[in-house]
Each structure stands twice: as C-alpha cells, then as structure tokens.
Amino acid sequence: MHEHIGGHRLGDVEFVAAFDVDSTKVGQDLSEAIHAGRTAAVRHVVVPHQGMTVQAGPLLDGLDGTLGTVVSPHAEVSGASVTSLAAAMAEARPDLVVCLLPTGSTEAVTAYARASAEAGAGFINATPEPVANSTELAALFTERGVVLLGDDLRSHLGATTLHTALIELFQSRGVEVKDNYQLNVGGNTDFLNLSDPARSRSKQLSKRKALANAGIDSREVAAGPNGFVKHLGDRKVGFLRIEGESIIGAPVSMEVRLEVEDSPNAAAVLANAVRVAHCAARQGMVGVIDPVCAFLFKSPKSGAKESTALHDFQAFVRKSGEHDARQAADGRE
Ligand SMILES: NC(=O)c1ccc[n+]([C@@H]2O[C@H](COP(=O)([O-])OP(=O)(O)OC[C@H]3O[C@@H](n4cnc5c(N)ncnc54)[C@H](O)[C@@H]3O)[C@@H](O)[C@H]2O)c1
Known part of the structure; x- marks a missing residue:
C-alpha cells in the first residue's frame, strides 16, 4: 500500500x-x-x-x-x-x-x-x-x-477483510444481514495446527470479533478455519455466503470464493x-x-x-x- x-x-x-x-x-x-x-x-x-x-x-x-x-x-x-x-x-x-x-x-x-x-x-x-x-x-x-x-x-486481502467489507456494503444500502458464514481451508502448517479444535479456539473467537466490529451479531456465525487440505500447500480458499433482506423483505444473497497465497x-x-x-x-x-x-x-x-x-x-x-x-x-x- x-x-x-x-x-x-x-x-x-x-x-x-x-x-x-x-x-x-x-x-x-x-x-x-x-x-x-x-x-x-x-x-x-x-x-x-x-x-x-x-x-x-x-x-x-x-x-x-x-x-x-x-x-x-x-x-x-x-x-x-x-x-x-x-x-x-x-x-x-x-x-x-x-x-x-x-x-x-x-x-x-x-x-x-x-x-x-x-x-x-x-x-x-x-x-x-x-x-x-x-x-x-x-x-x-x-x-x-x-x-x-x-x-x-x-491478511492483506483475506476472507475476514472481504467479509467485513461486504457486510458494510449490505448495510450501506440498507439491506439487513440475516445470515452469513465464512469457511476457510488451506494446506500449510498454520492450517494443520488449526485443524485441532483445542488450538483453533482463539482464531474462531478472533474472526467472530472482527465480524462483531463490522456491526453484526456474530455469536451464531460460522467463521473460521475449517479444515486442512494438504495439496493446497500455501494456498488458502475461503467460501463466503451472506443472506439479507432488502425493501419489503425481498431476499438478497451473495456467494464468493476467494483464493489467495497465504504467506x-x-x-x-x-x-x-x-x-x-x-x-x-x-x-x-x-x-x-x-x-x-x-x-x-x-x-x-x-x-x-x-x-x-x-x-x-x-x-x-x-x-x-x-x-x-x-x-x-x-x-x-
Ligand atoms: N496469512 C498468514 O500467514 C497469517 C495471517 C494472520 C495471522 N497469522 C498467524 O500467525 C501465526 C503464524 O502463522 P504461520 O503461518 O507463520 O505458522 P507456521 O506454522 O508457518 O510457523 C510457526 C512457527 O512457530 C514455530 N514455533 C512453535 N513453537 C515455538 C516456540 N515455542 N518458540 C519459537 N517458535 C516456535 C514453529 O516451529 C514454526 O516455525 C499463527 O498464529 C497464524 O494464525 C498468519
């Protein structure tokens, strides 16, 4: 930058x-x-x-x-x-x-x-x-x-940044965010470590905190590292879905797949x-x-x-x- x-x-x-x-x-x-x-x-x-x-x-x-x-x-x-x-x-x-x-x-x-x-x-x-x-x-x-x-x-352009930016976009248009998730997989040692639930707790909490700072109730949101896929190596793949309600309850939904090189x-x-x-x-x-x-x-x-x-x-x-x-x-x- x-x-x-x-x-x-x-x-x-x-x-x-x-x-x-x-x-x-x-x-x-x-x-x-x-x-x-x-x-x-x-x-x-x-x-x-x-x-x-x-x-x-x-x-x-x-x-x-x-x-x-x-x-x-x-x-x-x-x-x-x-x-x-x-x-x-x-x-x-x-x-x-x-x-x-x-x-x-x-x-x-x-x-x-x-x-x-x-x-x-x-x-x-x-x-x-x-x-x-x-x-x-x-x-x-x-x-x-x-x-x-x-x-x-x-991350510079990672799943959390994309997710919070999209939530802000929904909110700026007056679309109410109803449900959303952010699932991430990768193949490096960070993801291997995070595949252990006892080790990934702080990461899950941290991702939820980022979403809460974006202005949504993130207590029930699935957001985190979700699996070690060895062949991905240093590539990390994030899957995002946001569902919302526009004027008179009209549904809006968005799905994004983001692939980045993690390091x-x-x-x-x-x-x-x-x-x-x-x-x-x-x-x-x-x-x-x-x-x-x-x-x-x-x-x-x-x-x-x-x-x-x-x-x-x-x-x-x-x-x-x-x-x-x-x-x-x-x-x-
Ligand atoms: N995109 C990213 O890489 C990224 C983004 C955000 C946050 N982080 C965080 O940064 C941290 C490191 O991620 P990484 O991908 O570099 O992990 P990594 O597995 O590549 O590296 C961790 C290193 O720590 C060493 N280590 C373990 N115990 C140690 C100890 N007691 N003293 C000194 N070294 C020790 C390991 O041998 C290893 O070399 C993680 O907490 C990760 O969640 C990484």
Missing part, C-alpha cells in the same frame, strides 16, 4: 535475531530457515545470507496438538528457558519483535511478549492469543514505554505494521496503538468498521510522513 511510511522503505528493516524450536530451523542462517522443514511458502525471492542464525527458544506449549506430529524440537530447545530468551533478547536489542508463533500457544506467546517488553522492544502480535487484549500485558508495555500492536494479523498475504500487512510501529515509537507513543490496530488486526482492542479503520490507518501514515518531514527540517536548521 505504501512504498514509504514515515520515511522508511521495507528494505530499511534489519533482522537482528530470530527464534524457533524446529530442528530444521534452529542453527540455520535466517535466509535458509525460512524455507526449511514443513514450510509451504513459495520461494518468490532469494533472500541473501543474513549472517545470523536462528536461536532455540523455550518450547512451552508451542507444538502442542497436531503440529507436534510433524515438527520435532531441536536438541538445544531442552536448554532454552524463559530466562535464556530474555537474555538473548536483551543482547540482540531489537526495536521491534514480530511474533508468528502457532495459534493456541498462549504460554509461549506470553513469554515472548514479556521478554520483548522487558528488553524495551515494541511487539507485533500476529497470533490470535491475547496480548493487546490482555489488560496485564498491555499495561506492561505502557509501563516499559514501548509500543504494542495486535492481536491476530489481518505473502500476511507479509503485505506486516510490511505496514513494522513501519507504523516504528513511527509510533518515534513519536513517543506507548502501549497499544489504537489508530492503526483496527486496520491491521482481526482482533484489535478497539475495533472499527472497515472504512473507518482504513481512514484512521491512512491518516496515521500521512501524519507520520509529516512528522518525519518536520523532524528532518528541524535537524537541518
């Missing part, structure tokens, strides 16, 4: 550390690890050697459920603890930590969030586990004077998130950054309709550009 945000291009992002537990990723250079093991992501670009190896993080509940049948922890994981993670994070001194742990690993996500806040780094929670929605963790980030963005990254669809949003998080930090903002979270996440602390969320996000990007230009001009004087 933006080549520049607050004067930053995506190429300005520098990786200083990476953590995983997978035996095929720990100890590898980051450029190799991102394609190792069961990763289904398509190799679109050749990432140059980073000179930085993936470190072992504490396992906690990271591989509970079905994921543990296809990913085995590296030998060094047994020696990793929450304390060693905090020490490694303090040594790497990141400005920002991006958390892409599996859905359902509440303990592990909480550990990374705490280590990040303690190291004075901002945190982007791409998972649906509550961090921005946790009063305690959100307060910790405010107390430590760092930014927090979350929870549950939206780049998330990367596009992270490309925005890392740069707005950095801008917010430079402007002295701390804690949950509400003006951008409703656009970037499915389960923000303060939700908004699709059009309001987009408006607020674009206004933040515009103001960040102006702030940056003022700072540069002050520096020159």
Whole structure:
C-alpha cells in the first residue's frame, strides 16, 4: 500500500535475531530457515545470507496438538528457558519483535511478549492469543514505554477483510444481514495446527470479533478455519455466503470464493505494521496503538468498521510522513 511510511522503505528493516524450536530451523542462517522443514511458502525471492542464525527458544506449549506430529524440537530447545530468551533478547536489542508463533500457544506467546517488553522492544502480535487484549500485558508495555500492536494479523486481502467489507456494503444500502458464514481451508502448517479444535479456539473467537466490529451479531456465525487440505500447500480458499433482506423483505444473497497465497498475504500487512510501529515509537507513543490496530488486526482492542479503520490507518501514515518531514527540517536548521 505504501512504498514509504514515515520515511522508511521495507528494505530499511534489519533482522537482528530470530527464534524457533524446529530442528530444521534452529542453527540455520535466517535466509535458509525460512524455507526449511514443513514450510509451504513459495520461494518468490532469494533472500541473501543474513549472517545470523536462528536461536532455540523455550518450547512451552508451542507444538502442542497436531503440529507436534510433524515438527520435532531441536536438541538445544531442552536448554532454552524463559530466562535464556530474555537474555538473548536483551543482547540482540531489537526495536521491534514480530511474533508468528502457532495459534493456541498462549504460554509461549506470553513469554515472548514479556521478554520483548522487558528488553524495551515494541511487539507485533500476529497470533490470535491475547496480548493487546490482555489488560496485564498491555499495561506492561505502557509501563516499559514501548509500543504494542495486535492481536491476530489481518491478511492483506483475506476472507475476514472481504467479509467485513461486504457486510458494510449490505448495510450501506440498507439491506439487513440475516445470515452469513465464512469457511476457510488451506494446506500449510498454520492450517494443520488449526485443524485441532483445542488450538483453533482463539482464531474462531478472533474472526467472530472482527465480524462483531463490522456491526453484526456474530455469536451464531460460522467463521473460521475449517479444515486442512494438504495439496493446497500455501494456498488458502475461503467460501463466503451472506443472506439479507432488502425493501419489503425481498431476499438478497451473495456467494464468493476467494483464493489467495497465504504467506505473502500476511507479509503485505506486516510490511505496514513494522513501519507504523516504528513511527509510533518515534513519536513517543506507548502501549497499544489504537489508530492503526483496527486496520491491521482481526482482533484489535478497539475495533472499527472497515472504512473507518482504513481512514484512521491512512491518516496515521500521512501524519507520520509529516512528522518525519518536520523532524528532518528541524535537524537541518
Ligand atoms: N496469512 C498468514 O500467514 C497469517 C495471517 C494472520 C495471522 N497469522 C498467524 O500467525 C501465526 C503464524 O502463522 P504461520 O503461518 O507463520 O505458522 P507456521 O506454522 O508457518 O510457523 C510457526 C512457527 O512457530 C514455530 N514455533 C512453535 N513453537 C515455538 C516456540 N515455542 N518458540 C519459537 N517458535 C516456535 C514453529 O516451529 C514454526 O516455525 C499463527 O498464529 C497464524 O494464525 C498468519
């Protein structure tokens, strides 16, 4: 959406550390690890050697459920603890930590969030586990004077965004939404993990929250990950149906099938998130950054309709550009 945000291009992002537990990723250079093991992501670009190896993080509940049948922890994981993670994070001194742990690993996500806040780094929670929605963790980030963005990254053009945009369209024409569903299948490890009902609970809740923010009663709506289909690989297919009533009860219905490549669809949003998080930090903002979270996440602390969320996000990007230009001009004087 933006080549520049607050004067930053995506190429300005520098990786200083990476953590995983997978035996095929720990100890590898980051450029190799991102394609190792069961990763289904398509190799679109050749990432140059980073000179930085993936470190072992504490396992906690990271591989509970079905994921543990296809990913085995590296030998060094047994020696990793929450304390060693905090020490490694303090040594790497990141400005920002991006958390892409599996859905359902509440303990592990909480550990990374705490280590990040303690190291004075901002945190982007791409998972649906509550961090921005946790009063305690959100307060910790405010107390430590760092930014927090979350929870549950939206895809760039994904089923939730399409669904909420279509609901807003129905409402804007005065068509009352009566019933709707959003069913999703995919073939990557995220979908394998989500095929386990115990692991997908937070994702189901997060998708319902996004629909509630769009202004409908989503308590009875079927919306979520609905199955692992291995041959789809990194492709994700969403099936949407919306039924409504127009003037004098005239029925209206719509069905859409959306097919996307899952990993780049998330990367596009992270490309925005890392740069707005950095801008917010430079402007002295701390804690949950509400003006951008409703656009970037499915389960923000303060939700908004699709059009309001987009408006607020674009206004933040515009103001960040102006702030940056003022700072540069002050520096020159
Ligand atoms: N389109 C998307 O890709 C997208 C969009 C929105 C949200 N998300 C969310 O982002 C998260 C990650 O998704 P993904 O597709 O990258 O999953 P993935 O399965 O490809 O990657 C998860 C990684 O976490 C590692 N891991 C497990 N336990 C760990 C621990 N304790 N410490 C460190 N690493 C650990 C795994 O080994 C694996 O490499 C999920 O919660 C998902 O719901 C993804």
